[in-house]
Amino acid sequence: MSKYAAVLGADDASAPVNHKASFLSTVKKDKKALFGLITLSIFVFFALFAPWIAPYDPTAMDFDMMLPPSSTFLLGTDDLGRDLLSRIIHGTQISLLVGVSTVAIALVFGVAMGIAAGYFGGWIDMIIMRYIDLQWAFPNFIIAVYLVAVFGAGLLNVIVAISLAFLDDFARIARSMVLTIKEEQYVSAARVSGASDFRIMWRHILPNAIAPIIVQATVSVSYAILGEASLSFLGLGVESDTPTWGLILADGRSFISRAWWLGIFPGLAIMLTVLSINFLGDGLRDHFDVREVKDV
Amino acid sequence: MSRFLIRRIFGALIVMFAVATLVFIMLRLVPGDPIAAMLFDAGDPDAVDEIRAKLGLDQPMYVQYVKWLWYALHGDFGRSIYGSRVEVSRLVVEALPRTLSLATLSFIVAIVIAVPAGLIAATRRNSAADFAVTFVAFIGLSMPDFWLAILLIIVFAANLHWLPAIGYVPLAEGFWPWFSHLILPALAVGTAFSAIVARMIRSSMLEVLNTEYMRVARSKGLSERSLVLTHALPNALIPVVTVIGIAFALLMSGTVVVENVFAIKGLGRLLIQGILNRDYPVVQGAILVVSAIFVFSNLLVDLLYSIIDPRIRLQS
Numbered sequence: 001m002s003k004y005a006a007v008l009g010a011d012d013a014s015a016p017v018n019h020k021a022s023f024l025s026t027v028k029k030d031k032k033a034l035f036g037l038i039t040l041s042i043f044v045f046f047a048l049f050a051p052w053i054a055p056y057d058p059t060a061m062d063f064d065m066m067l068p069p070s071s072t073f074l075l076g077t078d079d080l081g082r083d084l085l086s087r088i089i090h091g092t093q094i095s096l097l098v099g100v101s102t103v104a105i106a107l108v109f110g111v112a113m114g115i116a117a118g119y120f121g122g123w124i125d126m127i128i129m130r131y132i133d134l135q136w137a138f139p140n141f142i143i144a145v146y147l148v149a150v151f152g153a154g155l156l157n158v159i160v161a162i163s164l165a166f167l168d169d170f171a172r173i174a175r176s177m178v179l180t181i182k183e184e185q186y187v188s189a190a191r192v193s194g195a196s197d198f199r200i201m202w203r204h205i206l207p208n209a210i211a212p213i214i215v216q217a218t219v220s221v222s223y224a225i226l227g228e229a230s231l232s233f234l235g236l237g238v239e240s241d242t243p244t245w246g247l248i249l250a251d252g253r254s255f256i257s258r259a260w261w262l263g264i265f266p267g268l269a270i271m272l273t274v275l276s277i278n279f280l281g282d283g284l285r286d287h288f289d290v291r292e293v294k295d296v
Numbered sequence: 297m298s299r300f301l302i303r304r305i306f307g308a309l310i311v312m313f314a315v316a317t318l319v320f321i322m323l324r325l326v327p328g329d330p331i332a333a334m335l336f337d338a339g340d341p342d343a344v345d346e347i348r349a350k351l352g353l354d355q356p357m358y359v360q361y362v363k364w365l366w367y368a369l370h371g372d373f374g375r376s377i378y379g380s381r382v383e384v385s386r387l388v389v390e391a392l393p394r395t396l397s398l399a400t401l402s403f404i405v406a407i408v409i410a411v412p413a414g415l416i417a418a419t420r421r422n423s424a425a426d427f428a429v430t431f432v433a434f435i436g437l438s439m440p441d442f443w444l445a446i447l448l449i450i451v452f453a454a455n456l457h458w459l460p461a462i463g464y465v466p467l468a469e470g471f472w473p474w475f476s477h478l479i480l481p482a483l484a485v486g487t488a489f490s491a492i493v494a495r496m497i498r499s500s501m502l503e504v505l506n507t508e509y510m511r512v513a514r515s516k517g518l519s520e521r522s523l524v525l526t527h528a529l530p531n532a533l534i535p536v537v538t539v540i541g542i543a544f545a546l547l548m549s550g551t552v553v554v555e556n557v558f559a560i561k562g563l564g565r566l567l568i569q570g571i572l573n574r575d576y577p578v579v580q581g582a583i584l585v586v587s588a589i590f591v592f593s594n595l596l597v598d599l600l601y602s603i604i605d606p607r608i609r610l611q612s
Contacts, residue, residue: 032434137311138590139545145552149571149579150322226440230553233442234568249443253557256446257454264450267443275438282434 026287033283039276043269047092054086058243066259076261078252084261087243088269094244095273098159098228099221105163107217110170115201115209117171118178128171135168141227148236155238158231162224173216177209184208211288218281222274229270245270300602308595313365315587319580320364324357373581378573384581387566392585394464395562398485398555399547401478406486406493406543413490414497418532419524421502429494436491441550445484445557452480462559481558485550489543496539500532537600544593548586563589 027033046053055074062081069076075084117128135143140162147161181187182205190204231237232246240247245266252262284290348354355363367373373384417429453461459480465473504510505528513527552564559565563586570578 134311134314137594138587139549141549142545142552142586142590145567145571146322146583149567149583150325222438229440230442233440234553234556235572236568246440246442249446253446256450260450263446267440267446270443271435271439274440275434278434278438 023284023287027283030283030286032279036276036279036283039272040280043092043273043276044096046089047096050090050093054083054089056083056086058082058086058090059241066255066262068259069261075265076259078248078259078262079255084248084265087248088245088266090243091245091248091266091269092273094155094232094238094242095225095228095270098155098162099225099277102159102162102166102224102228103217103220105159106166106220107170107213109163110167111174111206111209111213113167114171114174114176115178115205118175119182119197119201119205125175129175132168132171132175135165136172140165140169140223141230144227144231145236148231153231153236153239155242158228158237161231162227165227166220166224169216169220170213173212174209177212178205181205181208212290215281215285215288215290218277218284222277222281225270225274225277301599304595304598308591311591312584312588315591316365316368316584317361319583320361323576323580368580368584373584374577376578377575384577387578388563388581388585391561391563391566393466394560395548395551395555395564397464397467397474398478398481398551398560398562399544401475401482402486402489402547402550403543404486405479405482406490406547409486410490410493411497414494414501415524415529417494417498418501418505419520426498429498433491433494436487439487441484441488442553442557444487445481445554448480448483449557464558464560464562477558477560481551481554481560484554484557485547488550489546492539492546493536493543496536497532500535501528504528504532544590544597548589552586 027037060082062077064073064077065081066079067073067077073083073085075088077083078087113128113132117125117132138146143165144158144161147164148157151157151161178201187200187204190200195203228237228244229246229249232244233250234246235250237246238244248266249263252259252266256263345354371385373388375381375383376387413429413433417426420426449461452459459476461480463477465477467474510523510528513523518527551562552567554560555562555564556568563582566578567582567586569575570582
């Protein structure tokens with residue numbers, strides 16, 4: 001393999017993946033996953049310690065309006081004289097909060113639905129699959145927009161809308177995993193030894209179905225962050241006094257011909273976060289050797 | 297074939313019926329009284345009752361529901377509650393060609409970028425070019441489309457003044473005016489999709505290049521060019537056809553956002569403006585039409601597969 005292969009990560013026809021190797025040791029060899037992990041850690045650090053890291057109050061207005069990046073204001077100021085860097089650092093909180101919480105909710109409910117459908121079959125499977133098929137006909141972002149149209153804007157509504165939009169992805173993956181796993185001998189063995197349905201699903205099926213679910217979750221976090229940014233940008237997201245990346249871009253949009261920094265840096269923050277998660281997700285995909293993950 | 301066809305069309309109709317029902321139920325769950333919101337001045341109860349009666353909201357739920365389905369079936373979604381109270385169907389008919397123009401051009405842009413990029417990456421595997429394509433594809437997937445739109449405006453409209461920053465001109469007024477207004481939005485919408493397609497073409501080409509029949513073709517002494525273009529590419533494109541379904545999804549979600557950046561009054565802008573203005577008839581109409589586009593393009597893609605791959609229709 002050439003020098004680039006190492007950077008690109010495990011390739012399509014490369015050596016078989018060692019499932020027992022820990023993910024961290026994989027990351028050390030996979031440079032883009034390593035880049036992803038480091039960049040993401042920086043953003044997580046920003047989110048956790050935003051009030052201490054940000055040089056200024058993100059909402060404090062001042063007469064220093066639309067100043068280009070300088071040593072006082074590293075990324076410049078906006079039309080109300082607010083420090084762009086401080087706003088972007090605080091914006092990390094909402095992006096990561098929405099990204100992680102929506103996927104956590106979608107994962108718990110979606111996987112529960114998928115396992116129940118796959119394990120019990122019959123009418124339970126039919127009802128759940130009808131619902132999943134209905135949702136599957138539409139892209140996640142459109143579903144989130146539809147739901148916000150009904151619930152209205154606001155942080156909580158956005159979280160609910162995006163979580164619901166991702167439900168079908170997890171349900172579908174969990175169900176298809178269960179359908180193969182439940183034919184395994186160890187499941188029959190557990191059943192013969194008198195394990196309850198719940199115990200079989202929780203202790204025997206779920207742990208063996210977890211790899212593709214983890215990969216899907218990683219991909220979904222990046223799409224949730226993009227989704228929240230898009231909703232905020234369109235004015236359908238979080239309340240307008242909270243600094244979020246999408247909203248900062250929407251506010252700065254009218255001034256981009258005079259103040260390019262307002263159009264560049266917030267988007268760069270979104271891209272770097274999403275890129276680092278995608279790199280990490282790709283590393284996980286290679287690590288677990290998972291192929292089928294929805295890319296929308 | 298005809299049984300498969302009937303089943304699929306029937307399924308699509310059921311999805312549309314479900315969407316129409318959900319739209320009806322959901323907009324009656326909206327917190328707050330939409331009539332009061334429509335009137336701005338909610339103080340006059342007589343005025344509220346009058347509008348309620350006019351809109352048929354004083355009738356029992358099932359009557360409203362049947363009426364809603366019946367009217368929607370005839371393309372009548374009511375009138376916008378703002379300004380001159382334009383019919384929603386007219387707004388939709390005006391918006392549709394804009395969105396379809398944008399989506400089509402985005403698709404073409406994406407394919408024009410993705411096919412050569414994927415081919416180069418696969419045929420020069422592990423080269424600098426392969427590395428560049430893979431890296432740029434990752435960037436393309438990670439860039440929010442509305443940000444890419446802003447970047448394109450900053451570069452090509454605000455600084456270079458090559459292209460207009462906003463608006464839409466119908467194709468009837470000439471190709472260049474139409475194209476110059478749409479090319480930046482199309483780039484913004486198409487990039488994410490081209491990243492997905494480029495990656496798929498790369499990996500599917502790599503698979504095909506490793507097959508026995510490629511080795512036979514090579515040992516026959518065919519030129520590398522004809523190997524790649526006439527033997528490998530057509531086979532590599534088969535799995536790529538399967539992402540065309542995703543294409544509709546991505547391009548339509550993209551147009552919803554990007555139309556709002558470029559102030560193109562398409563379906564996406566209609567939908568978002570409707571939501572922001574709480575213009576419920578417009579929201580209902582836009583949701584139904586956008587959904588119909590999805591359902592019927594999914595149907596079309598399914599039919600396409602069943603023609604390409606007979607196993608699909610034999611299975612069901």
